[in-house]
Amino acid sequence: MSKQSVAGGIKEITADDQVSRIFAWRRGFNAMHLIDLGVRLGLFRMFAETSGATPAQVAQALKLHTPYVETWCTTAYSFGLLEGGEDRSFRLAPYIDQILGNPGHPRYLGGYVRLGTEFATEDHRYCLEAFRTGGTVPFQGRSEAFAEVIAETTAGLQVLSARKLLPELPGLQERLDSGGSILEVGCGTGRHLIQLTKAFPQARCVGVDIDPTSMKAANAAVREAGVAQRVSLIEADIATAVAEDSIDAVVMIEVLHEIEPKFRQEVIDGCYRVLHSGGWLLIIDETYPGTLAESRMQEFLFPVQTGFEELTWGNVVPVREEQESLLRNAGFGGDIGRSIVGEGFTVLSVQKHP
Numbered sequence: 403m404s405k406q407s408v409a410g411g412i413k414e415i416t417a418d419d420q421v422s423r424i425f426a427w428r429r430g431f432n433a434m435h436l437i438d439l440g441v442r443l444g445l446f447r448m449f450a451e452t453s454g455a456t457p458a459q460v461a462q463a464l465k466l467h468t469p470y471v472e473t474w475c476t477t478a479y480s481f482g483l484l485e486g487g488e489d490r491s492f493r494l495a496p497y498i499d500q501i502l503g504n505p506g507h508p509r510y511l512g513g514y515v516r517l518g519t520e521f522a523t524e525d526h527r528y529c530l531e532a533f534r535t536g537g538t539v540p541f542q543g544r545s546e547a548f549a550e551v552i553a554e555t556t557a558g559l560q561v562l563s564a565r566k567l568l569p570e571l572p573g574l575q576e577r578l579d580s581g582g583s584i585l586e587v588g589c590g591t592g593r594h595l596i597q598l599t600k601a602f603p604q605a606r607c608v609g610v611d612i613d614p615t616s617m618k619a620a621n622a623a624v625r626e627a628g629v630a631q632r633v634s635l636i637e638a639d640i641a642t643a644v645a646e647d648s649i650d651a652v653v654m655i656e657v658l659h660e661i662e663p664k665f666r667q668e669v670i671d672g673c674y675r676v677l678h679s680g681g682w683l684l685i686i687d688e689t690y691p692g693t694l695a696e697s698r699m700q701e702f703l704f705p706v707q708t709g710f711e712e713l714t715w716g717n718v719v720p721v722r723e724e725q726e727s728l729l730r731n732a733g734f735g736g737d738i739g740r741s742i743v744g745e746g747f748t749v750l751s752v753q754k755h756p
């Protein structure tokens with residue numbers, strides 16, 4: 403019998419255990435494809451709208467091939483995504499309506515699945531060459547579909563930021579209620595800015611991003627949401643785009659690890675510069691393990707996965723020491739709030755003191 407270190411100690415490990423893990427991951431691969439098909443073909447949405455339906459009924463309603471839908475339903479049942487009875491009528495398993503049937507729900511994960519089945523799959527093909535050359539395909543300028551899928555992936559974090567994290571920062575709500583301003587750095591397609599206009603109806607919102615594709619989508623989205631008068635969008639990083647001492651809160655969601663390490667200090671310095679005294683910087687990002695042992699700990703599993711998946715985007719997930727030295731070097735002297743949310747996202751909050 404051999405041993406392996408795991409979080410919390412050392413575990414006996416057998417060859418069968420290792421084989422089972424590979425089979426489980428391989429099954430996960432099929433599960434992702436099954437879910438992706440279910441989202442794109444409208445199967446989850448259809449089941450979310452009924453209290454039970456047979457594959458034949460669903461196939462007829464969605465104009466799909468019945469035997470394929472039969473197999474999809476049996477497999478989804480086997481994975482625990484559907485419930486069903488011996489009458490071959492199926493319904494969604496608990497919470498799957500929110501998670502895969504409703505793109506507007508904060509728990510929705512359809513975008514995250516598609517990021518894997520479509521974009522990570524493309525990147526994987528490119529990896530064979532990239533591992534020899536060190537080449538990258540950066541985030542910026544990929545496609546509008548890619549930018550939209552990213553926004554769907556972070557939708558839950560956007561709700562958390564607008565409805566909970568920002569309102570809880572001491573003194574911020576009062577400032578924003580009396581006409582203060584929020585800057586989002588790396589605003590992507592503008593969805594979070596639209597939420598901010600609703601959460602803080604008196605505030606002025608500014609979004610900056612260096613990706614022209616995302617900015618085009620953001621401009622269209624704020625117009626469509628009827629909030630174009632309250633949101634300024636600037637295609638730039640913040641260094642020159644926003645006036646010094648003009649902002650009450652700066653937010654960055656899944657942006658820090660996307661910035662090239664050599665430019666990170668400049669961007670965080672810019673956040674400090676644009677904040678009013680007493681203003682807050684809120685960063686939601688990921689933290690890479692500082693040691694090999696940490697890389698098997700629950701809170702680091704997701705960031706390790708991101709580090710691998712986004713390798714050829716040129717992204718490097720920062721370790722805790724880097725995050726803290728970026729903040730300290732910029733001038734943030736007080737406490738650095740740190741917590742973990744969801745699958746392993748780090749929330750950092752710091753206030754600019756006089």
Ligand SMILES: C[S@@+](CC[C@H](N)C(=O)[O-])C[C@H]1O[C@@H](n2cnc3c(N)ncnc32)[C@H](O)[C@@H]1O
Pocket residue numbers: 541542552553554556560587588589590591594610611612613616638639640654655656657660661662665669
């Ligand atoms: C993963 S996306 C997140 C977008 C958005 N915050 C969201 O949650 O959907 C990261 C974004 O950061 C932007 N970005 C990267 N470096 C930047 C910089 N130096 N200044 C402004 N935006 C930047 C990228 O173009 C991209 O739109």
